[in-house]
Amino acid sequence: MSDDSKLLPHRTAIDNIDNQLIDLMNERAKHARAIGELKGTGVVYRPEREAQVLRRIKAFNTGPLTDEAVARLFREIMSECLAIERPLTIAYLGPEGTFTQLAAMKHFGHAAHTVPCLTVDDSLRLVEARQADYVVAPVENSTEGSVGRTLDLLVNTPLRVCGEVVLRVHHHFLRTQYVDFADLDAVYAHAQALAQCQHWLAKNLPDNVSRVAVSSNAEAAKLAAQNPRVAAIASQAAAEIYALNKIAANIEDEPNNTTRFLVLGHQDTTPSGHDKTSLIVSAPNRSGMLHHIIEPLMQTGISMTKFESRPSRTNLWEYLFFIDIEGHFAEPRIQAALDVLRERAMFIKVLGAYPVAVL
Numbered sequence: 001m002s003d004d005s006k007l008l009p010h011r012t013a014i015d016n017i018d019n020q021l022i023d024l025m026n027e028r029a030k031h032a033r034a035i036g037e038l039k040g041t042g043v044v045y046r047p048e049r050e051a052q053v054l055r056r057i058k059a060f061n062t063g064p065l066t067d068e069a070v071a072r073l074f075r076e077i078m079s080e081c082l083a084i085e086r087p088l089t090i091a092y093l094g095p096e097g098t099f100t101q102l103a104a105m106k107h108f109g110h111a112a113h114t115v116p117c118l119t120v121d122d123s124l125r126l127v128e129a130r131q132a133d134y135v136v137a138p139v140e141n142s143t144e145g146s147v148g149r150t151l152d153l154l155v156n157t158p159l160r161v162c163g164e165v166v167l168r169v170h171h172h173f174l175r176t177q178y179v180d181f182a183d184l185d186a187v188y189a190h191a192q193a194l195a196q197c198q199h200w201l202a203k204n205l206p207d208n209v210s211r212v213a214v215s216s217n218a219e220a221a222k223l224a225a226q227n228p229r230v231a232a233i234a235s236q237a238a239a240e241i242y243a244l245n246k247i248a249a250n251i252e253d254e255p256n257n258t259t260r261f262l263v264l265g266h267q268d269t270t271p272s273g274h275d276k277t278s279l280i281v282s283a284p285n286r287s288g289m290l291h292h293i294i295e296p297l298m299q300t301g302i303s304m305t306k307f308e309s310r311p312s313r314t315n316l317w318e319y320l321f322f323i324d325i326e327g328h329f330a331e332p333r334i335q336a337a338l339d340v341l342r343e344r345a346m347f348i349k350v351l352g353a354y355p356v357a358v359l
């Protein structure tokens with residue numbers, strides 16, 4: 001028996017299974033369409049249900065495919081099921097190839113339409129003006145901390161947070177030519193990426209090469225593609241889109257460099273069973289104030305997953321606390337804690353509750 005003829009029975013089995021998979025996926029799509037019709041003009045995308053589907057599938061999986069692999073596959077199946085009704089439009093900080101676009105596709109799947117915007121401000125505005133359905137915005141990085149501009153925008157936006165995306169971020173050193181530092185004038189990147197790679201840059205970059213912060217890493221890649229004397233720090237996706245050579249790979253200082261993004265839209269999300277609530281609390285910068293604010297959360301045993309303070313841009317010596325807690329604001333224990341907090345704080349804004357990232 002030749003090697004190829006030994007493969008034949010397996011290939012025949014795979015062809016049969018693929019046919020069944022197509023029939024079953026279409027059967028699934030018909031149910032999703034029926035649900036879409038029942039929703040009528042209401043919101044079709046339901047983040048809590050999608051998170052439950054992905055969690056159930058991971059728990060059901062017995063391998064050999066990994067739980068992450070089946071979740072990724074079902075992420076795409078759900079994305080296509082939703083798109084036969086109407087593909088979602090997602091605003092993001094462009095141009096094409098930014099980590100924000102990768103985060104948008106990780107969260108919504110590839111059937112969603114992603115719309116590049118010049119700034120994070122513009123991406124929120126597009127959804128506020130109902131010209132896009134959702135926006136994905138970077139909020140914090142494991143190496144560099146919070147993205148200040150996004151936090152500032154959260155204070156005033158009427159949009160509701162309805163999801164989070166966690167993305168491992170690998171940076172690459174890219175150029176048009178396949179030489180490292182000869183004839184190099186500058187390296188362009190987003191300020192966060194320059195900071196996330198500062199040790200690598202200090203060790204490898206000649207002193208005469210300037211570091212220039214631009215609006216995004218993909219913008220840096222776009223500029224480097226037009227100028228052989230410029231290098232960029234950007235993603236694999238940007239390297240491919242702008243046809244740049246990878247001079248050095250994975251140059252981030254922290255091997256676990258991860259960015260967290262928020263998803264915002266016009267809807268509130270119902271509890272999924274494993275949720276977070278994000279809020280902003282404002283208080284004067286007085287001694288004991290921090291304890292006063294945190295106490296109602298601690299007393300009810302609510303865990304905080306983020307606590308970040310930022311000076312208020314409007315009132316001197318007033319601080320804004322950006323707090324993420326475990327649980328959904330609809331739960332009675334969280335409502336009780338928020339009621340106490342409302343009495344103590346000058347201002348409190350619940351940004352939304354959403355499923356903890358599954359992918």
Ligand SMILES: C=C(O[C@@H]1C=C(C(=O)O)C=C[C@H]1O)C(=O)O
Pocket residue numbers: 031032035036044045046047049050053077078079081082
């Ligand atoms: C089918 C539904 O609509 C959408 C599609 C889903 C799916 O394909 O499983 C899940 C949630 C919604 O985003 C639903 O709400 O159940």
